[in-house]
Amino acid sequence: MKIPTNRQIVLAARPDGNAKVTDFNVVSHPRPIPGDGEVLFRNTLISLDPYQRNLMGNASSELPLIDIGQPMPGPTIAVVAESMHPDFAAGAHVVTWSGWQEYGLLNGAGLRKIDPAAAPMSAALSVLGHTGLTAWVGLNKFLDPLPGGTFVVTAAAGSVGSVVAQLAKLRGQRVVGIAGGAEKVRYLKEELGLADAVDYKAPDFAAQLARALPNGIGTLFENVGGHIFEALMPYFNMRAQIVICGAIAQYGFPGAPEGPDRLPELLKAFLYRFVVIRGFALPDHFDSMPDFLAEVAPLVAAGKIKYGEHFVDGFENIPAAFLQLFDGGNKGKLIARIAAP
Amino acid sequence: MKIPTNRQIVLAARPDGNAKVTDFNVVSHPRPIPGDGEVLFRNTLISLDPYQRNLMGNASSELPLIDIGQPMPGPTIAVVAESMHPDFAAGAHVVTWSGWQEYGLLNGAGLRKIDPAAAPMSAALSVLGHTGLTAWVGLNKFLDPLPGGTFVVTAAAGSVGSVVAQLAKLRGQRVVGIAGGAEKVRYLKEELGLADAVDYKAPDFAAQLARALPNGIGTLFENVGGHIFEALMPYFNMRAQIVICGAIAQYGFPGAPEGPDRLPELLKAFLYRFVVIRGFALPDHFDSMPDFLAEVAPLVAAGKIKYGEHFVDGFENIPAAFLQLFDGGNKGKLIARIAAP
Numbered sequence: 001m002k003i004p005t006n007r008q009i010v011l012a013a014r015p016d017g018n019a020k021v022t023d024f025n026v027v028s029h030p031r032p033i034p035g036d037g038e039v040l041f042r043n044t045l046i047s048l049d050p051y052q053r054n055l056m057g058n059a060s061s062e063l064p065l066i067d068i069g070q071p072m073p074g075p076t077i078a079v080v081a082e083s084m085h086p087d088f089a090a091g092a093h094v095v096t097w098s099g100w101q102e103y104g105l106l107n108g109a110g111l112r113k114i115d116p117a118a119a120p121m122s123a124a125l126s127v128l129g130h131t132g133l134t135a136w137v138g139l140n141k142f143l144d145p146l147p148g149g150t151f152v153v154t155a156a157a158g159s160v161g162s163v164v165a166q167l168a169k170l171r172g173q174r175v176v177g178i179a180g181g182a183e184k185v186r187y188l189k190e191e192l193g194l195a196d197a198v199d200y201k202a203p204d205f206a207a208q209l210a211r212a213l214p215n216g217i218g219t220l221f222e223n224v225g226g227h228i229f230e231a232l233m234p235y236f237n238m239r240a241q242i243v244i245c246g247a248i249a250q251y252g253f254p255g256a257p258e259g260p261d262r263l264p265e266l267l268k269a270f271l272y273r274f275v276v277i278r279g280f281a282l283p284d285h286f287d288s289m290p291d292f293l294a295e296v297a298p299l300v301a302a303g304k305i306k307y308g309e310h311f312v313d314g315f316e317n318i319p320a321a322f323l324q325l326f327d328g329g330n331k332g333k334l335i336a337r338i339a340a341p
Numbered sequence: 342m343k344i345p346t347n348r349q350i351v352l353a354a355r356p357d358g359n360a361k362v363t364d365f366n367v368v369s370h371p372r373p374i375p376g377d378g379e380v381l382f383r384n385t386l387i388s389l390d391p392y393q394r395n396l397m398g399n400a401s402s403e404l405p406l407i408d409i410g411q412p413m414p415g416p417t418i419a420v421v422a423e424s425m426h427p428d429f430a431a432g433a434h435v436v437t438w439s440g441w442q443e444y445g446l447l448n449g450a451g452l453r454k455i456d457p458a459a460a461p462m463s464a465a466l467s468v469l470g471h472t473g474l475t476a477w478v479g480l481n482k483f484l485d486p487l488p489g490g491t492f493v494v495t496a497a498a499g500s501v502g503s504v505v506a507q508l509a510k511l512r513g514q515r516v517v518g519i520a521g522g523a524e525k526v527r528y529l530k531e532e533l534g535l536a537d538a539v540d541y542k543a544p545d546f547a548a549q550l551a552r553a554l555p556n557g558i559g560t561l562f563e564n565v566g567g568h569i570f571e572a573l574m575p576y577f578n579m580r581a582q583i584v585i586c587g588a589i590a591q592y593g594f595p596g597a598p599e600g601p602d603r604l605p606e607l608l609k610a611f612l613y614r615f616v617v618i619r620g621f622a623l624p625d626h627f628d629s630m631p632d633f634l635a636e637v638a639p640l641v642a643a644g645k646i647k648y649g650e651h652f653v654d655g656f657e658n659i660p661a662a663f664l665q666l667f668d669g670g671n672k673g674k675l676i677a678r679i680a681a682p
Contacts (some may be wrong), residue, residue, distance in 0.1 A: 060605065062613035225608050244611040259600010263607055264401065267566050270585040270620035272403035277618060279611035 004031040008071040009100040014057035032105040041078035072100040126333035127307035135163035149218030157184040159333035308332020345372040349412040350441040355398030373446040382419035413441040467674035468648035476504035490559030498525040500674035649673020
């Protein structure tokens, strides 16, 4: 008899700089068997997210690392395969945090049931999942924009940025998105209806920025860091509010980049313009999921918040797909489709 | 008949880098004559402060500049010479914001009477004046240190820093002062009784810092900026609270210094350690003067808050004395004594 297996993608090596396909291995283990109170589930959709680079090591992050040989953690959508838990019937659809593997076993904690009739299931990994929640928490708990002000979002075509940009627009902000490439700029202006969008890869990026920000920046939702943040600093208005949600440009590069040293300029923005900068960690805010869904799910259902998803098929293609996050190759939330639902 | 004169020290040139004596001129005007409701006063003590460099131009500051030929503004202690105002009798002692000149004329607004019996008059320019108020506002309105935490003060032997350090110590903080030179370090440890003090001019500054901060930094009151701030960044604890009160190391140097670029490291401190940095402007808080004096004047009278003053005699010596602020030559609040009270 053939023993049922569970393939995992594990960390093979700590990357130096950007991650490479060879930093991962595909390994096969016997599929786990549920004991009393446990649920065995089969992953169908796996979320690929920039912060996962931070867990691999040699990154700018200060988060704890995973060990070499451990599977990459992260959110998934799964279907219950075998259940020894009264709350989860076989065939039920759930969101898990079981990572890059075909099957997972949990005792019920950490599993959240989703209704496949309410929205496409993939939305629970994107606009109605952890990335949408990140956008909503940053905007609602850490920013209080002045009415009608200029609200800048970096990585604005990304899974977090596009939701922030649309929520801010619904609140009457003049939203300017920063993204890489003409197609993303077109998407932001024409499909999301932002007031303006700027291409950071364009040779006239500085001039585009100046044209898009005639009244400076009142609020900034920052996902990128690095040179894009530094280009925005001169535009910070008095009492500008800034949330640092990510620093994807920095993740692979832990050391200090070559100069000039722009830090004194930021200290001046605190001293003379009283800017406020805040960071936050999503796990501290998971209990906001019901409030978030109560507001955002109807907006998504009504088409008032659009979202993009970028699917890649096949479990073994996950590592190569993951690398796209760092060269801007994906458009919308990157999701691996590894099995039929 | 000789016309009575009023000498002023005016801005002669906008400095390039640190200010020089030749950036100032001494000029002589006819002494003003008070009209109805006006007060002519004779300055006796003139405050010399680092922020005044920012008003001269070619500085890192974003504050409005004074014009070439204008007298340098700032706080003084004066005695009323001739009064056409019912609230200010000749001979009364007042605090003014009349700047570097022998006489001034005001309509009563901006003059605050002081009682020469309550404290030495010079204290109204230092521990019981604008520098003490700056310390108190920064600590009381913008910081809420965790009990027993490590509280770091830069320029800790200075007029603002020394008051902050002592107030924080009175609140149970473990206070570590940063200052330049062995004598200032001795003063901080032995006379102010701080838990520790570190000499930023010493060749083993980094090692001294590591020894003084075994539990990192919970709170930072920052007066210096530049390389000292950058040396402190790695010690910021989770949710460290930071007030940027000044950046004296940067004032003369508006451009970005040579690299490496330390800004990405600070963005990481927001993203992963949730540090909070705030700036403030003292003029927004002048209405706190009564609350400040109610708390701090009794502490000064009881010897629980010590203060240092560094006097320089002679009106014409003000420019040379002012330059000491930027090489750390003064110890305690720098005050020019230009006439008998």
